[in-house]
Amino acid sequence: MDIVYIRDLRIDTIIGIFDWEREVRQVVSIDLEMATDIRRAAASEDIRDALDYKAVSDRLQAFIGGCQFLLVETMAEQVAALVMEEFEVPWVRLRIGKPAAISQAEDVGVVIERGARS
Numbered sequence: 001m002d003i004v005y006i007r008d009l010r011i012d013t014i015i016g017i018f019d020w021e022r023e024v025r026q027v028v029s030i031d032l033e034m035a036t037d038i039r040r041a042a043a044s045e046d047i048r049d050a051l052d053y054k055a056v057s058d059r060l061q062a063f064i065g066g067c068q069f070l071l072v073e074t075m076a077e078q079v080a081a082l083v084m085e086e087f088e089v090p091w092v093r094l095r096i097g098k099p100a101a102i103s104q105a106e107d108v109g110v111v112i113e114r115g116a117r118s
């Protein structure tokens with residue numbers, strides 16, 4: 001199994017349980033690892049044979065930028081499902097952090113793995 005990854009993708013969104021968080025957009029930071037087989041793309045050098053990290057990044061920007069989740073857990077589950085379904089990815093590891101949420105902490109959030117490595 002190979003991995004195509006995106007690291008520290010930063011997206012402005014509404015997320016959180018507190019009143020101020022329902023009004024002020026804040027940044028979420030995303031690390032995403034996606035299982036794939038890179039050999040066909042490596043041989044053809046055709047982006048259509050690759051799991052296109054630009055296309056995934058653009059899709060996540062549109063999805064997360066338009067959402068208003070309360071919990072980072074809900075966001076993580078929906079992002080994992082979207083990536084697996086729309087980009088035919090069998091396994092993902094996803095970290096979503098809220099770096100501005102806790103002033104005494106550098107970052108807080110969740111890490112999930114979904115699907116099966118092949």
Ligand SMILES: Nc1nc2c(c(=O)[nH]1)N=C([C@H](O)[C@@H](O)CO)CN2
Pocket residue numbers: 015016017018021070071072073098101102
């Ligand atoms: N496990 C979680 N804990 C907390 C979350 C969350 O989404 N998942 N959210 C908050 C608040 O929104 C926080 O980010 C504001 O500082 C608290 N705990």
